[in-house]
Structures are given as structure tokens and as C-alpha cells.
Amino acid sequence: MRSSREWLDHFHSNAARQRTIPWQENGIGADAAELAPIRRSLQGWQLGETSDGRHLAAAADRFATETDDPAYREVIALFIREEQRHGALLGRILDDAGIPRRQADWGDSLFRRLRYSITNIEVWTTPVVMVETLAMIYYSAIRRATTSPVIRAVCAQILADEVPHVQLQCERLAILLVERSRTRFHLTMIGHRILFAVVMALVWAGHHRALRAGGFTWNYYRKAAYAKMNRAWHRMDPEHYAWPAETRP
Ligand SMILES: [Fe+2]
Ligand SMILES: [Fe+2]
Secondary structure: OOOHHHHHHHHHHHHHOOOOOOOOOOOOOOOHHHHOOOHHHHHHHHHHHOOOOHHHHHHHHHHHHHOOOOHHHHHHHHHHHHHHHHHHHHHHHHHHHOOOOOOOOHHHHHHHHHHHHOOOHHHHHHHHHHHHHHHHHHHHHHHHHOOOHHHHHHHHHHHHHHHHHHHHHHHHHHHHHOOOOHHHHHHHHHHHHHHHHHHHHHHHHHHHHHHHHOOOOHHHHHHHHHHHHHHHHHHOOHHHOOOOHHHOO
């Protein structure tokens, strides 16, 4: 498990090695037919990636105090900056493609409400790790759905960033879950499975046109989603990490 210091190093070096996006003078190199199945969905994800992160920063602040890990505040600040970079890249794609940016989207509003309803860091992290897992499927679908070098490069950048994001969230959940008995841990995981089934279905409901354009049928999407989420669940299981003796219940 990486310490907050190591995560800071990761975010700093990742920021320094961002891909160059082949932005074009005119448009993004995709025709209207190609954009038709993905444009609405891109508007939704653009909005989703654009968040000021105030709620998260507040939750991280408390978590940093409780776990006596002040560096965690900065980790989350850099994490938020990376998400905002995704929002900015997608925003420029929309602008260059002449697609208006949206101010509200039902999926985004629902997800925000879910995250903001409780300020507990665990409740915040759980839906986020699920959406980030599904985002990896989503962006690989978008990359396959278009020939636009701009969109493809942005998807590749976001995908590269999201893998460590999921790892970071899983490690933090493992820290929170280590104090739970195995029975309560398994009960928590049942809750996770129910929530994930719902979130996965909602993402499909909102974005199936784009996912299909990238070659994902419902069955293929579902299998890919569980394959990734099972890996994430494995990584949030405290049994898979070594802990100082006094940590375990
Ligand atoms: Fe992101
Ligand atoms: Fe992310």
C-alpha cells in the first residue's frame, strides 16, 4: 500500500508527463455521423468530470485529521486537479466539435446527490470507485467509437490517469475497512454489490448508445464491469495488505 507521500510523488510526476493532444485548427477530425451516438453522452461525462471538489476536500480534511496523515489533504487536492483536467480536456473537445456544454444532466445530478447526501469519506469513496471503474470501460468504448485523433488521445490520457485513481480509492477503503470484523466486512461487500449493480445499470441506461458505438453490448459491458470491479473489491480487502499488529481488531 502506498503512503500519502508516495501518492504525492505519483500525482506530481503524472502531471509532468501528460500526453500531447493533437488539437486541430478546425474541429476534432470526426464527422457528424460518428459523433451522433456519443455527443450527448460526452456532454454528461464532461459535466461529471467537472467538479470543484469542495465536498471531497472537506471529507478528506477530516480523514487526514482522524488518521493523522496531513499529506492526504494534498493528495486529494492533486486528485481533484487531475479530474478537473479531464473535465477541461473533454470541454475543449465539445467546444472544438461545436457541441454545447451542458449545465445539468440527470446522471450527474443523481451521482452528486448520492455523494453529497452523507459527508462520510467511506460513503463518498464507494460510489466514486464504482463510477471510476465504469469510466474505464466508457472511455475505452469512446476511443473505439471514433477515428478522431483528438478524442482518442484524450481517452488514452484519462484511461492512464484513472487506473491509479481506482487504486488510491481502494487503498483508502481498505484503511477504513481494516477495523471492521470479517462479518461486518462481508456485509459491507454485500452492500457494495447491490450498489454496484444499480450504478452499472444506470451508466448503461444513460450511455448505452455510446457504449454500443464502441462495441459494447449489454452482456459484454456487464462482464467487463464485473471483471474490473472484482479486481477493485479484491484491492479494498484489508486481508490483502500487511498491517501493523495493533491495527487489526
Ligand atoms: Fe476522471
Ligand atoms: Fe478519476
